[in-house]
Amino acid sequence: xxxxxxxxxxxxxxxxxxxxxxxxxxxxxxxxxxxxxxxxxxxxxxxxxxxxxxxxxxxxxxxxxxxxxxxxxxxxxxxxxxxxxxxxxxxxxxxxxxxxxxxxxxxxxxxxxxxxxxxxxxxxxxxxxxxxxxxxxxxxxxxxxxxxxxxxxxxxxxxxxxxxxxxxxxxxxxxxxxxxxxxxxxxxxxxxxxxxxxxxxxxxxxxxxxxxxxxxxxxxxxxxxxxxxxxxxxxxxxxxxxxxxxxxxxxxxxxxxxxxxxxxxxxxxxxxxxxxxxxxxxxxxxxxxxxxxxxxxxxxxxxxxxxxxxxxxxxxxxxxxxxxxxxxxxxxxxxxxxxxxxxxxxxxxxxxxxxxxxxxxxx
DNA sequence: AAAACGTGGAA
DNA sequence: TTTCCAAGTTT
Numbered sequence: 001x002x003x004x005x006x007x008x009x010x011x012x013x014x015x016x017x018x019x020x021x022x023x024x025x026x027x028x029x030x031x032x033x034x035x036x037x038x039x040x041x042x043x044x045x046x047x048x049x050x051x052x053x054x055x056x057x058x059x060x061x062x063x064x065x066x067x068x069x070x071x072x073x074x075x076x077x078x079x080x081x082x083x084x085x086x087x088x089x090x091x092x093x094x095x096x097x098x099x100x101x102x103x104x105x106x107x108x109x110x111x112x113x114x115x116x117x118x119x120x121x122x123x124x125x126x127x128x129x130x131x132x133x134x135x136x137x138x139x140x141x142x143x144x145x146x147x148x149x150x151x152x153x154x155x156x157x158x159x160x161x162x163x164x165x166x167x168x169x170x171x172x173x174x175x176x177x178x179x180x181x182x183x184x185x186x187x188x189x190x191x192x193x194x195x196x197x198x199x200x201x202x203x204x205x206x207x208x209x210x211x212x213x214x215x216x217x218x219x220x221x222x223x224x225x226x227x228x229x230x231x232x233x234x235x236x237x238x239x240x241x242x243x244x245x246x247x248x249x250x251x252x253x254x255x256x257x258x259x260x261x262x263x264x265x266x267x268x269x270x271x272x273x274x275x276x277x278x279x280x281x282x283x284x285x286x287x288x289x290x291x292x293x294x295x296x297x298x299x300x301x302x303x304x305x306x307x308x309x310x311x312x313x314x315x316x317x318x319x320x321x322x323x324x325x326x327x328x329x330x331x332x333x334x335x336x337x338x339x340x341x342x343x344x345x346x347x348x349x350x351x352x353x354x355x356x357x358x359x360x361x362x363x
Numbered sequence: 364a365a366a367a368c369g370t371g372g373a374a
Numbered sequence: 375t376t377t378c379c380a381a382g383t384t385t
Contacts, residue, residue: 044381045381045382046382047381048380048381048382049380049381049382049383050368050369050370050379050380050381050382050383051369051370051371051380051381052370052371052372052379052380052381053380053381054371054372055370055371055372055380056380056381087369087370087371088369088370089368089369089370089371090368090369090370090382090383091368091369092368092383092384093368093382093383096383096384123383123384124382124383124384125383126382126383126384127382127383128381128382128383129381129382129383132381144381146380146381146382147379147380147381147382148380148381149381165364166364166365167364190381193381194381196381197380197381202374202378202379202380203373203374203378204374230378232377232378233377233378233379234366235377262367262368263367263368263369264368264369265368309369309370310369310370311367311368311369311370312367312368312369312370313366313367313368313369314367349369349370350369350370350371351369
């Protein structure tokens with residue numbers, strides 16, 4: 001099936017003009033739109049991956065204040081970068097961004113490269129982000145196909161591919177290559193995304209306000225509410241955990257740094273163990289775990305409460321206990337005893353913030 | 364190709 | 375309450 005045949009039905013010159021003209025009048029004022037600094041464009045694009053604009057804004061402002069340049073970010077401690085990212089989610093974005101910035105500093109003399117090959121080779125920069133930086137920062141006519149663009153073009157071009165499939169992106173990239181303005185690639189790409197965010201929304205698109213309604217084949221067919229086609233995602237898996245807020249004689253809480261790989265990599269946490277359903281003597285399992293992992297003798301007290309946290313692919317149900325450490329625990333790079341007030345210095349993921357809130361409510 | 368990888372807000 | 379999602383990338 002040739003998905004691009006409908007491109008031929010578009011009056012491309014008028015489409016570009018209607019779209020870009022709308023964008024120039026109606027675009028939102030956003031912090032990363034104040035200039036075209038490739039570093040700022042880059043940081044904003046990474047933060048915006050799978051994340052709402054309103055969520056990103058305060059993080060972006062703080063991040064640019066703390067790490068204003070490629071040099072500043074390259075020279076920062078990873079712990080500081082993760083702390084700045086705390087609460088944003090998908091933390092590998094932060095670690096990959098810093099790794100990539102360090103590569104730009106060393107290999108490209110601190111200048112974000114402007115070739116598709118070089119920029120796509122950077123950690124955390126996939127096909128979307130590469131196209132976004134090239135077009136927005138450098139004015140190069142490359143596709144930047146995100147979820148917005150696939151939704152908008154699936155309607156305008158009446159493309160019935162499942163946009164949840166990895167292979168679909170290629171089809172939309174080919175469409176963009178035919179449609180994109182070579183005079184204003186930045187405005188064109190951003191306009192497609194802005195249209196998706198403001199007008200051509202997932203449910204109940206505002207077709208009556210749409211600047212390119214006349215070009216939209218889904219609107220013409222009355223199909224705008226049936227597109228895009230998108231497969232449902234599967235439900236997250238349930239995981240039951242037991243965690244302890246383990247306090248030593250001086251009121252300090254035992255925290256540890258998570259593994260460098262996988263979920264919440266390199267963030268700090270209250271140590272926890274998975275408890276398997278009916279078996280569970282969670283209290284005994286926790287004491288055993290602390291002894292094995294930290295050589296810590298610990299008396300587990302009463303439950304402080306239970307928290308639930310929903311990730312994209314799993315659900316944590318955590319029973320949280322208070323506990324008292326007997327004697328000393330040897331601190332090291334990834335194991336620390338920290339007073340409650342001192343925890344603000346550490347990057348803790350949201351579920352562990354919730355667990356700590358149960359403890360903080362008692363003291 | 365499919366699964367891992369976070370979070371908070373909207374429908 | 376439940377589902378879906380919001381400017382994706384990596385493995």
